[in-house]
Amino acid sequence: MHAAEIKKLFPLLDQHVNGKPLVYLDSAATSQKPYTVIEKLDDYYRRYNSNVHRGVHTLGTIATDEYEGAREKVRAFLGAASTEEIIFTRGTTTALNLVARCYGTANLTEGDEIVITPMEHHSNIIPWQQVAKATGATLKYLTLLEDGTIDMNEAQTTITSNTKIVSVMQVSNVLGTINPIKELTQLAHKHGAVMVVDGAQGAPHMKVNVQELDCDFYAFSGHKLGGPTGIGVLYGKKQLLQNMEPYEFGGEMIDFVGLYESTWKELPWKFEGGTPIIAGAIGLGAAIDFIEDLGLDTIKAHEQELVSYSFERLSEIDGLTIFGPKERAGVVTFQLDDIHPHDIATVLDAEGIAVRAGHHCAQLLMKWLKVSATARASYYVYNTKEDIDALKDGLVQTKEYFGDGF
Template sequence: MDIGAIRQQFPILHQQVNGKQLVYLDNAATSQKPLSVIEALDHYYKEYNSNVHRGVHTLGTKATDAYEGAREKVRKFINARSMQEIVFTRGTTTALNMIASSYGMEHVGAGDEIVITYMEHHANIIPWQQVAKKKGATLKYIPLQEDGTISLEDVEKTVTSNTKIVSVMYVSNVLGTINPVKEIAEIAHRNGAIMVVDGAQSTPHMKIDVQDLDCDFYVLSSHKMCGPTGVGVLYGKKQILENMEPAEFGGEMIDFVDLYESTWKELPWKHEAGTPIIGGAIGLGAAIDFLEDLGLENIEAHEHKLVQYAMERLSEVDGLTIYGPKHRAGLVTFNIDDVHPHDVATVLDVEGIAVRAGHHCAQPLMRWLKVSATARASFYLYNTEEEVDAFVEGLIKTKEYFTNVF
């Protein structure tokens, strides 16, 4: 990939922060948006802004075609069998809550088990906690190896015939661990459970094939993959979505409404109550076009090379601890001895370098790591080795500053 040409398509990258050239390394939180996505949103709101499905006028027809066209782009992007399996949501968190509040509440009972891992994002912990509490079920955690990976042997021990749901993130937003979700799905199915995959951190960075993974649900967010905020996707196998009650009710998702009874539309619209996120879906479609033009294989290879380079350079910083396995996705989570991660992020910001600091919505994992917080640099398709160098030099300055002050 021509990274220089790619960077030209991201206007936000060409600015100074605190008098320094911006180095944006907070992509696991949200990615930046290329001109094609910005222009797609601008074009929709300027030229054919209208509600979808209900109207027969020209603008409504254009908006409907673009909205449903985005659904087909998502279907192809993750290789779902049917557009009926693609439900637009407000994001990964909403999608996971929909699965828990609808499928989980209906299919989990007293004495049943829900299995997750210690590395999950809060969005893939709290909904299952609520289901377990309300239904009298047990929430179980697959243990982690010392390097923050999952052993399939431990999965076999944790998942039992009482397990109804296994829900695991594909890629850890803290450790960079790439989990064997295909193999975990096979174990789940063998025990009569369904498999939920949190794809928030995987979808922007690698080619996804939900049929090959054989997961029952897969969720993703647009804003981490060059698309707009406030829109995401819930993929579910058609038969499961057909049998699953809607999590929300109102306009758009109904077929017939009487005074005391109502019926629902066919898939996927039965799970999309109210006016949908039309502009967001159109923007997500434009982001998918952008990513597919570059090639997910090329993006993954670029990020792998970049994170390996970063790991090598970071070895030069004394007193720096990196968390997670050697083989990882494109992020590095770390701490510097005797320097709080918020202080690290603050000093780096003075140098124009944006990183994330805190618990990363993964407090159970922080406790497993025996830390209260960490700093994280996360890379994407537009980052360069020169930016990694600036990042490492910023860390050396940070360490020197706190060494001299204290």
């Protein structure tokens, strides 16, 4: 199916913004939702809205089957061994914080090391800063090469026998860098460390098999792959999850409650306290169905084509700098002369073109790039070459508006 046909399956994209046809180039922040996901959410609330795991009535049974059915879809989507390894969370941020608190704080001590990279999203930096403060562990950073890829030779000496956790994003939300997760996992395991993967920008755009990667934890969000907001996933190896204590306590996650002691349910429910994100999980299941019908290899190839076309078209603009490696996911982050990214985004918005401007929750990377902010166009299944043509025309107009050499 051609991207122009796929675009018709996303109702929000069929509109005008500021009198111009919408060109949505901000999918790294959140993707748009296909009809099938919206209809699945509507069906839940209209037809079988009920809590799960509790009642024996018909609506509760349907809701529970759909909710746990979505967990099985996620398991298959990630190639996990068991649904016991699939924890529903509010998103990638919550999933990473869960690992930091329930595994990191409990298992690290003074002298231990946590290794991350300067390209990480704040959600994969701040939790580890807090773990280091709480435990006395040392936070270390892998070195980036000039093109924004990890220096794997240097990684051999940065990751040591003192390293207990390595936590790296699969794909940079700024540079589009696709990190060598399998190789980093092998290096971490060689030294007895666990590997945590921020898959927020990976899972929506490429085929992921956690058993092949052999990572210990993998986190992603539903809203970046066509699903609802407020739903995410933490995959964890069963043995690790079994040995971790939950950090959110209440209904649903308990087995037995006594006056002074309580016990927890088995996996995965011991980490899902309270009424779970029922509609979100069901909507995520529908989103997975949608993108698997398209094919993740097809999605990746389409985005690679858009990236190549972006380099071709945007390189025609004098004064435009694209950050990051040539081989990348569907993200193009750039500067245009000395025009502030917020001004670029404002002019583009007047033309109906939605891009991101700012530090993208990656202030360490902005410092590494020696900039305060950048503009970012990010692609998904519904974007076309015509969208990139519109972006190019909009940037030319921006340049003219502010004057060459501004």
